[in-house]
Amino acid sequence: MMKIILATRNAHKVEEMQQLLPDLELLSLPDDAPDPEETGATFLENARIKALSAAQHTGLPALADDSGICIDALGGAPGVHSARWVSEENWIPEVLKKLDGKVGSERSARYVCVLSLMAPDGTILAESEGTFEGRIAGEPRGNNGFGYDPIFLVEPDYAQTVGEISTEEKHARSHRGVAARRLYENLH
Template sequence: MKFVLASHNKKKIAEMAAILGALGVEVVPLPEDAPEPAEDGATFEENARIKAVSAAGFTGLPAIADDSGLCVDALGGAPGIYSARYCEGADRARNDLLLRNMEDQDDRSCRFVCAIACILPDGETLTVRGECEGELLRESHGAGGFGYDPLFYVPACGCTFGELPPETKNEISHRGRALRKLKEALQGRL
């Protein structure tokens, strides 16, 4: 079955396509002329559903959308649902702001969260959530991944998401965990 991925982020599309492809789902990217819906939900789940509904409506295809972000305990869960909009600029600007906001913090515990909403051909919506616990480093390590990956240290792996090979990251990441839950939820429905 073919699904449209509700994202224009090329790195996220590649990561999700690799994971979903392994689940036997054919994915196509959201057309470039698709509108960007207002992500005005109060939770990751609400924002994922907003994006999935918009993508399905625009393309006429079943849709999969995620909303994900980094939740830092010392910052009360920020940047959270605002992770991609934490400040103007690219990944480096967001990472620099996060490090400045954490300069005096000893508690470095954090987690990546991913909520995935899936609009099925019959219009039913499935929503799942995955999380990956880690620690926020005081400086970047690794050039892989995207976003906050070079700052997100995974104790079990002894390195950051930015240092992990993509296959390993996909196995343990918040998105990988959410996608495996989605696979379970989709069994027998497609």
């Protein structure tokens, strides 16, 4: 079984990726690994930056995830800046404020996840992308998930947020779940 460094310090992503890729031996990013600056204009560019940095630091293949939420009424923002556009405690309040007065399909959004698996020499071993379509709720609901999950309504009926669905359903439908399954298929 190939040992792969997971290029993140986000405990939620580590937990999810271990659940989504149980047949791979995923190792945590060492504490002394550098935090590369995510200067890419796309999710793919940022995933590659993080994967290459982790692979070169450890000498092992590294898997990086770059993901975020793209809200149509905000021109696709926050997009690649989802984790950095405002402080984490203000993510949800800021989105709700910016969408005030918008209803129904005017609140359309999607989660995007891009995965890049790279060797220390920069060879791309596999890449994949997944999306998860939905809408932004009027207020947070549910305690499951993390990030924007309590305000992300799941299609097709938009009755529940990701924060209200089970972990199993989230993995089956989410952007990260789709991307992980595609990556795994590309490796086999």
